[in-house]
Amino acid sequence: MSDFHGIIFAYGAESELGALVGRRTSSSLPFCGRYRLIDFALSSLANAGVNNVGVIMQQDYQSLLDHLGSGKDWDMSRRHGGLRMLPPFGLPEYHTGNYLGTVEALNAVSAYIHDIPQSHVILMHGNLAANIDLEAAIQQHLSTGSDITAICSRVAPSPSGPHFVAGTDGFAKELIFDHAVGGAGMASLETYIISKHLLLEMMEQCKKTNRLHFHRDAMLSYLDGGGKIGIFMHEGYAKAITTVEGYYSANMDMLDAKNRASMFPADRPVRTKNAEEVSTYYGEDAFSSNSLVADGCIIEGSIRNCILFSAVHVEEGAELEGCIIMKDSVIGKNVKLNAVITDKNVSVSDSTVLSGSPKMPYVVPKDASL
């Protein structure tokens, strides 16, 4: 049995994601034709044998609950432990407003953290698109005797995240927030392996001093106090999804074979809710190039550089270029779309022309009819 317990922060819904997070959090954003972002954190944990996982959520979590179900698809529907949903409970002050930081989110579920039977906790963010070899990270954590292991990447997952700088002994020496010197350090994926005991201490300390931020408050003071923070380098793809542009480009990144190989290695499969769809049908006059297509689609028109989620219908004469089309959308005859993101269940009527740009994709909200 794994002595590690996963905690996934899934409460965030960055305002720069606009209509995409109108009725969901960023963790439940559909990604790469088939997945929700949280699948990557869950699968990284499951593939490392960590199947006791708490998911912290606060608002708009209906879509997340639908997706996670009992946790069965990640082998987390267990007799003991397994997947636990953690909406705010017990403390009325956490029911209103948004969690101001991860420490506040952790404190909102502190009773749960106290009761975790495992001795180590792995903290992850649900909006990180990365398939992390946590088994290797856990091994390094144990063999180096670190108090904390920070999972880092050479490429910053988002423009504004914290960086570590390692000393000659390989342990973190500095934690910096100025991304202008990003190249100097290792970008934090905000994924940490930490002993439960230490995590509780940090939570308590922050609560007493009314501090909210895990990095600025808890980690920095821990490091300054001589704490031993190990660095585990994640060499593959990693991107935190916080903006529409970032969402669009991360999806398009999946058209690259190298990125797909990093995100979907055969020995660490990404698991997701069982979709139960039929095969995708390509019609007599279909044209398709450089695209990812999920099951259950009917493609009679043309798609190029597109990501299609399941059960999308592209009718005859429609031309899609650089689009992300979510589940159950219908693209009518002779429609022309360029750099458009349609959310779930959108219908675009015949001959409509819409155009965005990769920097500013045109987003059609869920259930819209155009």
Next chain:
Amino acid sequence: MKKTCIAMLLAGGQGSRLYALTQNMAKPSMPFGGKYRIIDFPLSNCANSGIDTVGVLTQYRPMQLNAYVGSGQSWDMDTSDGGAYILPPYLSAGEKGSWFTGTANAIYQNIEFIDNYNPENVLILSGDHIYKMDYSLMLKEHLNRDAAATIAVLQVSMEEATRFGIMNVGDNGYVCEFEEKPAHPKSDLASMGIYIFNWPKLRQYLIEDEADPESSKDFGKNIIPKMLANGEKLWPYRFSGYWRDVGTITSLWDANMDMLSPQLINLYDESWPIMSNWPACPPHFIGEDAEVVHSIVTEGCVIEGKVENSVLSHSDVVKPGAKVMYSVLMPGAVIEEGAVVEYAIIGENTVVHAGAHVGSAPDGSEGWGVATCGPNIEIKAGAVVPAAGMIYTGEEV
């Protein structure tokens, strides 16, 4: 709790006329139609018809079937008072156990299992047909007609009737005669091998038939004729719709090609989902210079060549310059650069290396047929597998 009806699924058949494809696998576990195994059809029909208890009788090469069916979770059968149960032949203390010697004997050997559920009726299914059928409608007729047995029948042409078990129906609508493959058929109602029996009655007939040394212990050959001879009420349940026996290479290929025509069998119908148990794979990738027309493609595939009029299964790879036409690729097949696969069935995880050519287009000759490669074969670079070729696992080509 007493059940109105449970199902017994005969899945022990070898499917010997599928040759290389069933060399190491029972026919019901054969991948079919891109997303399924053959057994998904009867299992999903059960689930959609509200039958939550299914005994799956296995015998020939059952490993894949056992792993695939599991507890029946994929068909929502893992309930507390139902489920899918794999029932292999077994030994009893002090007795000499034996293989199932016929379809009726297979059920006879599992009388205890059925008694356990104490059902009023038992639905007998075979694991080698592709169709969507609401068994609850058949059960309703069976009960309304107060039948000892109800047999699903399909109207076929008189020419085809010579290949089937034919039900002749009397003026009252009940079956009056059963003829196996008649040279001069009197009716065009072919038995589909789907039966609902009143369980106490069938139980009695099975015990009597078992004691009959002359009997070949078969439903069609023995049980049905005996019931008729005894004046039992046998009702024909008329089914109309898509139904295919996929017992031969040609019929398997044909039925796969039918998956390209939703008007024949609509798998997009959300009210009657055909459920399966495959691992989740990433969406399929269509490469820059790929060409995919009139084909079905599913998760995990990477298509960089040309795919036309074909059925692909999960995790198939078609490399740049490769061509797949009028073919069925089972899961994990790899078609390397410049290879051509046409009018062929390629087994699971078989690799067709660069420049090889499998199958050829119909030329009107008598010897022409679909070329078949079994699972886990390496077809060497530049090799040629002619039309109607049959390559077995372990063979060097």
